[in-house]
């Protein structure tokens with residue numbers, strides 16, 4: 117399901133030789149895939165070129181799109197398996213039963 121979304125986002129927003137609004141096509145929030153894209157440098161063609169060696173200014177091949185999808189899915193799986201951070205120790209409530217002298 118998420119892999120399907122990732123594949124669609126890549127096809128629709130990234131795969132063209134000159135994607136619309138390249139560099140700003142991936143929102144910072146709103147869908148787990150968007151978060152994963154920023155985390156894995158698969159958010160725009162600039163990042164794909166710099167970090168994944170996928171050249172800019174040419175349409176992405178099916179193979180490149182499959183690679184990017186796999187990276188995103190892999191990252192999301194890792195995130196889901198990450199243990200929750202330990203619960204913060206609750207701060208002890210101040211003791212209120214001792215009335216402070218007013219004067």
Ligand SMILES: [Zn+2]
Pocket residue numbers: 139157158159160161162163164
């Ligand atoms: Zn980017």
